[in-house]
Amino acid sequence: MLDARIRSFETAFGMQMAAPEAFDLSKETDETLALYGLPRGSTAGFAWQCLAACRLIERGVRFVELIDTGSSGNWDSHGDMMDHVRLAKNVDQPISSLLKDLKRRGLLDDTLVVWTTEFGRTPFNNVADAKGREHHPWAFSSWLAGGGAKGGVAHGSTDEYGIKVAGNGVHVHDFHATILHLLGLDHTRLTYRYAGRDYRLTDVAEKIVNEVLA
Numbered sequence: 629m630l631d632a633r634i635r636s637f638e639t640a641f642g643m644q645m646a647a648p649e650a651f652d653l654s655k656e657t658d659e660t661l662a663l664y665g666l667p668r669g670s671t672a673g674f675a676w677q678c679l680a681a682c683r684l685i686e687r688g689v690r691f692v693e694l695i696d697t698g699s700s701g702n703w704d705s706h707g708d709m710m711d712h713v714r715l716a717k718n719v720d721q722p723i724s725s726l727l728k729d730l731k732r733r734g735l736l737d738d739t740l741v742v743w744t745t746e747f748g749r750t751p752f753n754n755v756a757d758a759k760g761r762e763h764h765p766w767a768f769s770s771w772l773a774g775g776g777a778k779g780g781v782a783h784g785s786t787d788e789y790g791i792k793v794a795g796n797g798v799h800v801h802d803f804h805a806t807i808l809h810l811l812g813l814d815h816t817r818l819t820y821r822y823a824g825r826d827y828r829l830t831d832v833a834e835k836i837v838n839e840v841l842a
Contacts (some may be wrong), residue, residue, distance in 0.1 A: 650683050664725045678722040682729050685739055706760040727773055740775025740810050744803075751790040767793045770803065776810045778842045792824065801834035809836045 653671075654660070656679065661668055666675040674696050680691045696719055697703070705711040723743065728738040748768025749761035767786045773779070784796040798806075808815040808830070819828040826832050 635763065646687065650687055651685055653679060663729065665721045668757050674719050675722040678726040681758045682726055685730065685735055686733060705749065706762065708759040709761045736774040738775065740777065741773040742807060744770035747765055764790060772840060776842050783837065783840050796839055799834065801830045802837055805834040806837045807838065
């Protein structure tokens with residue numbers, strides 16, 4: 629028990645010692661900062677997150693999560709769907725630059741990038757003059773890059789109005805099973821039994837989407 633406590637303290641100390649250098653962007657070139665659209669000295673915004681993520685991955689961090697905005701001014705555009713124009717401009721260059729930067733640093737083949745959300749936005753208004761949109765869980769897009777995912781492939785389609793899945797739908801459990809597979813984990817082995825039922829992260833009716841694997 630004491631050995632475990634000591635190891636946890638040593639891990640925390642190692643993280644504290646490594647973090648300042650990892651988050652110090654002062655030695656990044658002007659070319660790299662321009663790639664992300666990040667002003668020198670800036671430590672805020674999605675561009676900073678993307679460059680910091682690249683540096684963390686380069687130093688062996690195994691999982692990095694980026695969140696564009698917090699609880700306000702975000703993509704939950706019930707009031708005005710045109711908010712997405714501003715938000716998309718904010719993330720478009722940084723995320724594409726992260727993929728380019730990972731590739732040029734030789735990291736993309738071993739790094740799985742997952743771009744996803746909880747749900748989409750309705751392609752219609754509930755009221756004729758409404759500027760906003762509502763939650764839309766029936767059909768929305770996510771994408772994968774690097775880490776064993778096949779590039780240049782669009783899998784699945786919606787009806788002509790973008791309301792319902794028309795072909796090759798991917799359930800969220802299938803999506804998770806595929807991600808776990810690309811991370812080298814067999815999702816079926818993450819099963820435990822409770823109250824007479826099998827449970828796992830991907831539930832019990834999922835499948836790997838082989839069509840998106842390289």
